[in-house]
Amino acid sequence: MKRLGFYLPIAIFAGVVIYLAVGLTLDPHKLPSTLIDKPAPEFDLPPIEGFEQGLSSQDLNGEVSLVNIWGSWCVSCIIEHPILMEIKKNNIVPIYGIDWKDPPGEGAAWLKKEGNPYTLIGDDADGRVAIDFGVTGAPETFIIDKEGRIRYKYIGPITPEVWNEIIFPVVEELRK
Amino acid sequence: MIAEIGHFALILGLVLALVQALVPWWGLRANNPLLVRLTERVAIAQFGFIFFSFLVLTYLFVVSDFSVAVVMQNSHTTKPLMYKIAGVWGNHEGSMLLWVLILALFGAFLARRGSKMRAGLRIRALGIQGMIGFAFILFLVFTSNPFARIFPAPLDGLGLNPLLQDPGLVFHPPFLYLGYVGLSTAFSLAAAGLLEGKIDRIWARHIRPWVLSAWCFLTFGIGLGSWWAYHELGWGGWWFWDPVENASFMPWLFATALFHSLRVVEKREALKSWTVLLAILAFSFSLIGTFLVRSGILTSVHAFAVDPTRGVFLLVLLTLAIGGALALFGYRAPKLKPLGSFSPVSRESGIMINNLFIISACLTVFLGTFYPLFVDALTGNKISVGAPYFNITFLPIMIPALVLLGAAIRLPWKKGSLKQVLYELRFALISALVIGALVAWFFWADSVVAIGGVVLAAWIAGGTLTDLAKRIRLKGSPIKDILSRAIRLPGAFLGMAIAHLGVAVIVLAITGVSFWRVETIGMMDIGDQLHAGNLTLRLDKAFLGSEENYDLLQGDFTILDGAEVAATVVVQKRYYPVRGMETTEAGIHSTFWGDYYVTMGPQAEDGKLAVHFFRNPLMPWMWFGAILLVIGGMVAMIGGHKPSSKAKESKAS
Incomplete structure (x- = not known):
């Protein structure tokens, strides 16, 4: 029995090789989204400082919506911010914000300075919900359908082109 | 023609690697010293041919021979010479050639320098080295030939990925x-x-x-x-x-x-x-x-x-x-x-125990790296x-390992007593706690972990220095004796002490950068100011320009600490037309206590610049700590043997 233990490394290695072999047949360039067409991960985030209400996965049911991952520390978030404000102003689609890894108070201060495009905001200070969403970096935007399933993921800032050509058409489609 | 010569040298290297992989086993069986000698020569010759082939590829890059596919895809006539040479390994084929070259280099060293090693061990190792070499050169020749030609040859190349320049x-x-x-x-x-x-x-x-x-x-x-x-x-x-x-x-x-x-x-x-x-x-x-x-x-x-x-x-x-x-x-x-x-x-x-901690930490890295692949293989989901x-898996495992490091260096071989070690390290422990308390008092950073990091760094350094002091019997000896003991410290010990001090410095630097960092973001026009703590960042100038192989957008910034000018930095966004890619040259000003770090995002439609400004405390210490690690390793390697051990060795072999 003790002798067999010495074969454990090669047994584990055999498993790794099988995975690598399967992995080779897959295409890493395909849309890198987690949970496309799966329900959004369960979560219940507290509000950020100065807000009454947080954000939970329950809030995503019933209506097509966007979930936007941002942080006051994120350079590119400032780029997409004016577009998010436009969406909010024209009431096109509700945007739920997940404030990712912000020190206490900084997210709220940023929104006060720049304007708040979000319907509800959850504070993901330790970044665990972002892990569940498979977030690679901020900003990232998920499109959620009426049943609370993730239907699309966009990585990077939303520019006018991205909004017009990708995100808005998907939102329209899901509303049908 | 020259490319073909390089290719031919590579194939000769392949044949020699095969010889090196086979002859040793035959030599051992026949117990023939001639075959042993042959294996050594072959290992050196194999390196010679691969080195030649590498030089050929370098030459092709330097003269911009665009009839060679790799050169065409990764070089460009307007590229500075240094990056033409770096282009050799800035691509798949060339970097694999470098890989094989280094493998052969180590094989040749083993053949030449390993003569003090017992023959049975060295010759088997050379055989295995030959097998690895053969397999990788085969890979190179059959799937990634760096000397493949294209016809007709284009006038200019595609350029090196600018990020790599x-x-x-x-x-x-x-x-x-x-x-x-x-x-x-x-x-x-x-x-x-x-x-x-x-x-x-x-x-x-x-x-x-x-x-x-x-x-x-x-x-x-x-x-x-x-x-x-x-x-x-x-x-x-x-x-x-x-x-x-x-x-x-x-x-x-x-x-x-x-x-x-x-x-x-x-x-x-x-x-x-x-x-x-x-x-x-x-x-x-x-x-x-x-x-x-x-x-x-x-x-x-x-x-x-x-x-x-x-x-x-x-x-x-x-x-x-x-x-x-x-x-x-x-x-x-x-x-x-x-x-x-x-x-x-x-x-x-x-x-x-430290080994187990390090390997467990490594396994968490392994899982994190491969998990997305495993999930993809099992379910078809892409996750990252x-x-x-x-940060939540690796660090908690490394921290006890580092705590233990401070104490383990004072533990004797075979059997020790924990009480004795703690008694010996009492000064290190007390000073680490005092330093922690002082830092907490003067620079409280909203986090106990931050103070813990400082204490940990001081503890490792304190343990290392205590060990050093005990070794040279610092207490109660005349200076002359202390010095002569210090000079005769074995390299293995000295190297260890230097490297462990390096670890302490790196722990401190990581703590500083992670917990005392100050940063801010904003959209800036010329003359605008951004504030972060006591610091003010001012955009003095912004303009467009162009260089040998890129266009640029440059921002000149002044950083004020209170009312005083602390630094001026230059940030560039570069656009490489050949590749259609952008890179950022961050503006960094390093001081003893840390870096000022400024980067720019893309320019918004109203012409303002998205600017990210950091104060990264203790950042330069990170690089200093890494250098200490390398120096420690080198000292341990060069001075590792005591003269007496050589005599024992030759008797044993």
């Missing part, structure tokens, strides 16, 4: 490969030791300088890579847990554990099978890293080529090499009997595991 990156791959591939000698010597059936004190002494040299190169290579990411990627961070960073970090962790446990084999002839396993796994992880980067299984900054045949070839190669060595381990390791026993409180135990995962 940075002095840090000119040297990053060669050093990283020297480390990666240097571990092949540890692998070969481990397998050779298993075949020979002798894993003992002398084996440990033979393998140690190879492990240490590879580790030094790897440390330096990883350090350069991190430095490059900090300067060039413009994200303000220095480590991103990118899969390819992890691919170089895992062999580093294994090599670190390896030379620690080698010490136990050398001193006490214990932990033999564990040490051999580490030696095999260290290089195995280098191979897996190569596979990750070269197979196109992951995409990242580092992935050059995506070609399925390459992936399959590499996977087969890796399976044979690692599988073979692990099978040998399973078959032979049970026969290795430890000579020395040790009690639970002893230097051996300390090293063993980011820095948060690594």
Whole structure:
């Protein structure tokens, strides 16, 4: 029995090789989204400082919506911010914000300075919900359908082109 | 014609590698010293031919011979000479040629310099080195020929990925490969030791300088890579847990554990099978890293080529090499009997426990790196595991290892007493706590962890210095005696002390950058100011320009600390028309206490610049700590042998 233990490394290695072999047949360039067409991960985030209400996965049911991952520390978030404000102003689609890894108070201060495009905001200070969403970096935007399933993921800032050509058409489609 | 000569030299190298892989076993059976001599010569000749072939490729890059596909795809006439040369390894084919070149270099060293090593061990190791070389040159020749021509030859090339056009990156791959591939000698010597059936004190002494040299190169290579990411990627961070960073970090962790446990084999002839396993796994992880980067299984900054045949070839190669060595381990390791026993409180135990921590930490990195791939293979879901995962899994495992480090260096071999060690280290412990309290008092950072990091760094440094003081008997001896003892300190000990101080400095730097960082973001016009704490950032000038091979948008900034000018920095966004790519040259001003770091995002439609401003405290200490690690490794490697041990060695062999 003790002798067999010495074969454990090669047994584990055999498993790794099988995975690598399967992995080779897959295409890493395909849309890198987690949970496309799966329900959004369960979560219940507290509000950020100065807000009454947080954000939970329950809030995503019933209506097509966007979930936007941002942080006051994120350079590119400032780029997409004016577009998010436009969406909010024209009431096109509700945007739920997940404030990712912000020190206490900084997210709220940023929104006060720049304007708040979000319907509800959850504070993901330790970044665990972002892990569940498979977030690679901020900003990232998920499109959620009426049943609370993730239907699309966009990585990077939303520019006018991205909004017009990708995100808005998907939102329209899901509303049908 | 010249390209064909290079190709031909490579094929000769392939043939010689095959000879090197086969002759030793025949030589051992026939017990023929001539065949042993032949193996050595072949190993050196193989290096000669591959080196020649590498020089040819370099020449083709320098003269911009665009009839060669690799040159066309990765070079351009307007590129500065340094980057033309760096272009040789800035692509898949060339970097694999560099890989093979370094493998042959280590083989040649083993053949030439290993003559003090017992013949049975060296000759087997050369044979195994030959097998690895043969497989990789085969891979190069059949799937990634760097000398392939294109017809008709275009007038100009496509240029080197501009992200890679940075002095840090000119040297990053060669050093990283020297480390990666240097571990092949540890692998070969481990397998050779298993075949020979002798894993003992002398084996440990033979393998140690190879492990240490590879580790030094790897440390330096990883350090350069991190430095490059900090300067060039413009994200303000220095480590991103990118899969390819992890691919170089895992062999580093294994090599670190390896030379620690080698010490136990050398001193006490214990932990033999564990040490051999580490030696095999260290290089195995280098191979897996190569596979990750070269197979196109992951995409990242580092992935050059995506070609399925390459992936399959590499996977087969890796399976044979690692599988073979692990099978040998399973078959032979049970026969290795430890000579020395040790009690639970002893230097051996300390090293063993630290080893377990390091390897567990490494496994979390492995899981985080491969988990997305596993999930994809099982369910077809694409997920990614980011820095948060690594920070919550890796760090908690490393922290106890570092706490233990401070104490374990004072533990005696065989059997020690915890009480005794703590008594000896009382000054280190008290001063670490006092320093922690002072830092908490003056620079409270909203986090107990931050203070913990400072205490930890002080504790490691204190333990190391206490150990040093005890060694030279600082207390109660005349100065002359102390000095003469200091001069005669063995290199292995001195190297250890330097490297451990390096660890303390790095822990402090990481703590500083993570917890005392100040940053702010804003849109800026010329004359605008951004505030972060006491600091003010002012945009003085912004303009467009153009250089030899790129256009640029430059911002000149002044940083004020209170009312005083602390620094002026220049940030550039570069646009490389040949590749259609943008890079950021962060504006960094380093002082003893930290860096001012400014980067710009894209220009918004109203002409304002998105600016990210950081104060990164203690950042330069990170690079200093890494240099201490390398120096420590080198000192331990060069001065590792005491004169008396040589006599014993020659008698034993």
